[in-house]
Amino acid sequence: MSDKRDCDRIFALLSEYLDAEAAPGDCEEIERHIAGCKPCVEFLESLKKSVRLSRAFQSPEPPSPLSDQVRASLREAYRKSLQSRSEHKA
Template identity: 40%
Template sequence: MLTCEEMLGLLSDYVDGQLSPELCEAIERHMAECHNCYVVVDSLRKTIVLYRQLEPPEMPKEVETRLFRVLNLEDFLES
């Protein structure tokens, strides 16, 4: 079984999908047994997913205005 250190060293390749199936399996097995690493990988994965989803399309001005109004953030709108 991987140590936590080995596991963390492989993480960036893991989330990039660059690892061999054997290593992925080793990582998944480690996560099943090690809550700390599970949490690290889980939050890393969520961050990456969010980051990919949030790559923001340019927001049309009127949508932004409406959104800010709904959120009561009109003060933050540039006039």
């Protein structure tokens, strides 16, 4: 079972993971967590989409980190997905 604290950590790892390269061990941990955590799967999908969108507006190289604005909106989306999960469970 995963808990929200795991999810917070995965969130941090995910944004690094997509920004650049996370360490291989991190990727494994992310994948293992995500395998059992639907909110994180959904979050990862929206994260990928946002990264793709934000990169579409930038020159293709060098790959730049996500803007603060993108990060903030991702964090908000992530909170909502965690919230909806606890509502389902309650």
